[in-house]
Amino acid sequence: MLAPTPCVSFEQAYVDVLRHVSEDYEFSNAPRGNASRECIGVSFQLADPRQRTLFLAARKVNPVYHLAEALWYLGGRRNLDMIAHYAPRRRADSRDGATIDGSAYGARIFTPTSTGISPFEQALSLLRSEKDSKRAFLPVFRPGELDDSASPDVPCLLGLHLLAREGRLHMVAYMRANDADRGLIADVYSFTLIQEFTAALLGLELGSYTHHVGSMHLATGDLPRVARVLAEADDRAGGGPRFTVPAMPCDTGWAHVRTVLEHEQLLRTNQVQHTAADVAALGLPPYWQQAVLLFEAHRQIVHCTADPVDPQLLEALEPGLRWQLERRWPARMPARSVRR
Template identity: 30%
Template sequence: MQVFSGTTADEAWRIAAKTIFDDAEIGVEPGRNGPVKELVHAAFVIKEPRQRWVLSRRPAMNPAFAIVEAFWILSGRNDARLVNRWNPSLPHFAGDTSSYPGAYGYRLRRHFSVDQLDRAIDALIANPTSRQVALQIWSAVDDLPATTGAPRSADIPCNTGSFLRVRQNELHWLQVLRSNDLNRGTPYNFVQFTVLQEVVAGCLGVSVGPYTHVCNSLHVYQNDLDTFSFAPKSALRSNSSLLLPKKEAFEAISIFERVLERLGDPALTGAECTDIIKHAVLPPGHHNLLLIAAADIARRLGWDDVMTEAAQGCSDPLLLAVWKKWCERWVRSRELRKAL
C-alpha cells in the first residue's frame, strides 16, 4: 500500500498527485466514466487535519460547495435541493433526483434508525478508551450491486465508514473509502470528514489528532490527466476553529443549516444576502465558512458588491486563498464562454 503523508491536506494531496500523474508504471483500468489511472489500496495521512484545504489543485476546487456539503452532512440531510444550489452539476454525477440515496449525513444520522454521530460522541465522553466507535455509511441492503452487476443507484457512497479513537487526548480519525477520484473527490472528502473530526473533537474536549484516509481504489480518469494539474506549494495556513463543547457545537450546526436554507432560497435578494452576512450569530470559525458560502451565492446571482463584501469579511488566510483561486477559475470560464 502506498501512503501519502503530509502535515497538511494540500501537502499529502500534492504527493499523491505527483505520483499518479508522473509514474508511467501505474496501470490503467476500465472505470465507470472511462479508463482510469489507478492505485489499488492507497492511503493519506494528514498530521494537522484543520489544515484541510487543497489549494494546489488546478482547476481550483469550489470551497463554498465543500462547506455547504460538510454542514449538509452534519445536519443529517439527503435532499438534493440545498447542495445543488451550490453545485448545479452535481446531478450529472449523483443522479437527477430530489434526494440522494447515498448521502453521508443521512446515513450517519438517520438511515439506520440511530443517530450515529450523537451516539458516538456520548459513548466517547463516557468511555474515551473505547475501541468500538465505528460509524457506518455503507449499507449492503442498499448499496451492493444487483446480481447482474448493475449499480443500485447513481449515488452509491464512496465513503463506507469512519473509525474514531481517542489517544493521548487527541481524536484520531480513520476514513475508509471503496473508491476515490483524486481530482474530483479527494479534496472535498478531506473537507467533509476533517470537519466532522474537528466538530467531534470539540464535543469530546480533546485536540484534533491525525486524519487517515484509506482508499480501495485511488484513481484519476485518463481524460482528466490533461486538464488537471497542481500549482506551487503555499505556506498559507488556516486559522479557523470549529472546536466547541457538544451543546454549542450542535447549536452552531442548527444555526448554520437555517442560514444555508435562507441563502439557498431562489427568492433571495441582494439586500437579504447582505443582512444574513451581517446578522448571523455564529462562532468566528463557523462565520468564516458562512461568508464564503454567501459569497458564492452572490457570485452566482451576479451581485458583485455583495460577493466582495462577504469574502472580505473572511479572516482565514488559507480559505480566502482557495476562494480567490475558485473565483479566478470562474472568471476564466466566463471569458471563454464570451469568446465562443
C-alpha cells in the same frame, strides 16, 4: 503507498497522491467507460487535519461547495436541492430527482435508526463511557448496495472510525474508491470537518486523520490539469502553506450547525441578503460567521450576476477563503488586483 511520516497539510498529501497515481500507476482501465489510471491500497495521514483545503492556482477549488457538502452531511440530509445548487452534476446521483441515497453519508451517520438514536450518538456515548475504545465505527456501506447493477450512486465511503487517545480525537476513513483529483478533495474536507466537530462535542483536542483507499484513480482526461498542479507544486517546493485555517471553537455544538444551515437555505433561495455588518450581528462565533459570509458571497455570484461581489464582504472573509473565491470566480470580483 503509506506516508512514512504524517503530512502536515492535505495539500502536501494531495500532491503526493497525484504524483503517485499519475506517474507510478499500477493499472490502466475503464470501468463503466471511465478511462483512468489506478493504484490499489493507497493511504496517507494528516498531522493537522485543519489544513484541509488547497491553495493551488492550478486547481481552482470551490470552497462554497466543500463547506455546503460538509454541512449537508452534518445535517443528516438527503435532499438534492441543497447539494445540487452548489454542484449541479450531483443530480446524476439521484434516482427520483429529489433525493440522494448512497453518497448522502450524513443521512446514514447522523439520522436516528429504529433504536431512536443515531450511529453517531451511539459512538459518542461509547467514547464518553469507555476510554480507549476501538468500537466507535460509523458504517456507511450497507449490505445490498450492489443489488442494483445500474445504481447511479453506490457509496465510496465504507465508514469512519473514531479513536480517542490521550486527550485527542483521531479519525480513520475507509474508502472503497476515490478519484484523486476530484472526490478526494471534497471527501477529506468534509470528513476532517466532521472530525473536528466531533472533537469539540467530546471536549478533546484534534488528533490525526488517516485516509485509506482501496482504488485510488485518476481520469485520463484530467491528466493535463494534474501536470499543471504538479508543476506548480514543484515551483513552490519548501514554501509551505499559503494560508492557515482557524480552529473550530471548542464550545461548538449542534445549535451552531443548525443556525448556519438555516441561513444557508435563506441565502440559497435568495430570500435574504446580508452585509458584513449583518453577519457580525447574528450572534454566531467568528468561525461560523465565515460560513454565512461565504454563502452570502455565493448568493451574490448566483443571483446578482450584473454586479461584482461586495468588497466589504470579501474583506470580512478569512484570507484563504478570499483567495479561493478570487480564483474560482475572477470575473465576479471587484475591480482590483487579485492577491497572489
